[in-house]
Amino acid sequence: VAPKIQAPRGTFDVLPEEARGRAALEHLAREILEPAGYGRIETPAFEVTELFARGVGESTDIVQKEMYTFEDGGGRSLTLRPEGTAPICRAYVEHGMHKQPQPVKLWYLSSFFRYERAQAGRYRQFWQIGAEAIGSDDPAVDAELITLLASLLDAVGVEGVRLRLSSLGSPAGRAAYREQLQSYLRANEDQLSDEVRNRIDLNPLRAFDADHPGTRAVMERAPRLLDSLAPDDAEHFAEVRAMLDEAQVDYEIDHSLVRGLDYYTRTVFEFTSDALGAQSGVGGGGRYDGLVEQLGGPPTPGCGWATGVERIRLAAAAQPTAPTPVDLYVALAEPAARATAFGVATEARRARLATHQELAGRSVKGQLRQADRLRARYVAIVAADGTTTLRDLAQGTEEELAAGEVVVRILRERGMG
Numbered sequence: 001v002a003p004k005i006q007a008p009r010g011t012f013d014v015l016p017e018e019a020r021g022r023a024a025l026e027h028l029a030r031e032i033l034e035p036a037g038y039g040r041i042e043t044p045a046f047e048v049t050e051l052f053a054r055g056v057g058e059s060t061d062i063v064q065k066e067m068y069t070f071e072d073g074g075g076r077s078l079t080l081r082p083e084g085t086a087p088i089c090r091a092y093v094e095h096g097m098h099k100q101p102q103p104v105k106l107w108y109l110s111s112f113f114r115y116e117r118a119q120a121g122r123y124r125q126f127w128q129i130g131a132e133a134i135g136s137d138d139p140a141v142d143a144e145l146i147t148l149l150a151s152l153l154d155a156v157g158v159e160g161v162r163l164r165l166s167s168l169g170s171p172a173g174r175a176a177y178r179e180q181l182q183s184y185l186r187a188n189e190d191q192l193s194d195e196v197r198n199r200i201d202l203n204p205l206r207a208f209d210a211d212h213p214g215t216r217a218v219m220e221r222a223p224r225l226l227d228s229l230a231p232d233d234a235e236h237f238a239e240v241r242a243m244l245d246e247a248q249v250d251y252e253i254d255h256s257l258v259r260g261l262d263y264y265t266r267t268v269f270e271f272t273s274d275a276l277g278a279q280s281g282v283g284g285g286g287r288y289d290g291l292v293e294q295l296g297g298p299p300t301p302g303c304g305w306a307t308g309v310e311r312i313r314l315a316a317a318a319q320p321t322a323p324t325p326v327d328l329y330v331a332l333a334e335p336a337a338r339a340t341a342f343g344v345a346t347e348a349r350r351a352r353l354a355t356h357q358e359l360a361g362r363s364v365k366g367q368l369r370q371a372d373r374l375r376a377r378y379v380a381i382v383a384a385d386g387t388t389t390l391r392d393l394a395q396g397t398e399e400e401l402a403a404g405e406v407v408v409r410i411l412r413e414r415g416m417g
């Protein structure tokens, strides 16, 4: 026998039952986002590699080691999209969306690709629902987006949700703060853990996450980015918070919140769920006021988020989703009735009846059992001469008619019921 082939590591098949749960999630997202003015967008599954190198940032883990990059037949370097914000900003510029009323509000449900270590809740192909509002720096945009994501997570029943919030200010302010923090850490080097000391140059912010008692004591007195925001950034953040308070969206200020993408400015946030293990991030995002310009467009502010479909499915209490109900099962009284029965099934489907037909060569008894299993409302048992027995499985009644009358009869009964 030929060896079996399995789905690649970090990927999964979405089987029909799970697909129904995901369709219900998509439906909820649409119901929440479209009325708030967000229109659906789809961008290609792959883009020129430079988009992510420039957009997401050369120094990020994503660009350094997680991208699926390949050369196509024409020798171009292409990359399977690892995230959606840079592609949408590219589309905003490419289609001249700055000429539309601002902000342009878009949402998406798409698959993304990252070469990460696969584990529960972390995959190499995963799906995100995302929303982006491009073209306004009004703090109400940030608050609106955060509130919409909170509503979505609530509507789908994600358990133990927490929202962490911070502001990164401007890139220049952030660079200055980083230096300030580095010199503070160096001045207190002797009290830090080896790990933190070794990472002062690379990632000084990580020191805020440390468990080491000496490091924690040092960090309690450390300068904080939020305290060193420029006045207009601090004002922007205060307004975002005031609106979240007004909307009664709970959040915690997290001084050490860092996101894995370089494009963020000002507001950043992350939703976690206690129902998830190590990969507790259920959604996150923030403002990216420099990204559109970095991609060759006019200076344009933007803000958005993305939430992981698989993480939502893991963190939400299982909600049973029923399969589509079956109106009619078309059975064969004898094999020679195949063509006549096929005609009945086709006519029924054209009339929008949910119709299954016998396709497995079952005995009549086997066919009736199958109709039962599907919980079909009607079974039509068709003979070669067209004589048909129509059973109403709900009422327990039965009648004889011609094959051509079956659909009309069901529609008429339905109209009366």
Ligand code: HAM
Pocket: 082, 083, 084, 085, 114, 116, 121, 122, 123, 124, 125, 126, 127, 128, 130, 131, 132, 260, 261, 281, 282, 283, 284, 285, 286, 287, 288, 303, 304, 305, 306, 307, 308, 309, 310, 311
């Ligand atoms: P992100 O934090 O990299 O942000 O991803 C957002 C969400 O996608 C995560 O919170 C998580 O739920 C899910 N996710 C990420 N990686 C994986 C994975 N390997 N397997 C399963 N789920 C995953 C972004 O992607 C930004 N584009 C969000 C954004 C939009 N910022 C502004 N606008």
